[in-house]
Amino acid sequence: MRIAVIDGQGGGMGKTIIEKLRKSIGEGIEILALGTNAFATANMVKAGANEGASGESAICYCCKTIKLDCIIGPIGIICPNSMLGEITPTMAECIFSTECRKYLIPVNKHGLYIPGVKDMQINDFIEEIVKEINSSKNT
Template structure:
């Protein structure tokens, strides 16, 4: 199974997701870190991603030319200007256009509120995503 994790800034959320995926699925999963900057990418690779891709042009090219089973990231990845402006219109469109499952973490930022998620800890949301991916990997096995 091939999973992309996208994050920006220091990639704290991306690192957490990758560490959890590695712990639960180890070598049964191929993880691609998509960082809007080299700092975010290198942090996600250190967390256990198989490969890292940095910057708008590289992320857009990757999303257009590669088949992934899923992509995981905060809600800001779908918004032009999301994650303090690091998500460009081209990146958000490339992600949206990917033909795969998109796991979107509804962080309480960007003035976007998703009812029903206010009191859900991020850890629980990540656990739910990893559990869903794990069930799909078991189907492939």
């Protein structure tokens, strides 16, 4: 199973996702850390990603050419100009158009409000995603 974790800014959410995936699933998956910047990518690689790449060109290349089973990241990865402009319209389009399952963590930022999710913490969403991936990996 090949999973891309996409994050920006400091890569803190991506780092947490990768750590929880490694703890739950171990080395049985390949994790590709795609950061909008080198700092985010470095933090995700330190957390246990197999490989990392940074920037618009790398993210679009990986989404278009690498067979991914899923993408995980904050909902902003499909919103043009989100994450303080780190997600370009081209990146959002490439990520959204990639033919794989996308696990999007709802964060009440980017001018988005998603009803029904305000009572959950980011760690709760990540745990739910890890459980889902673990169960789909075994089927």
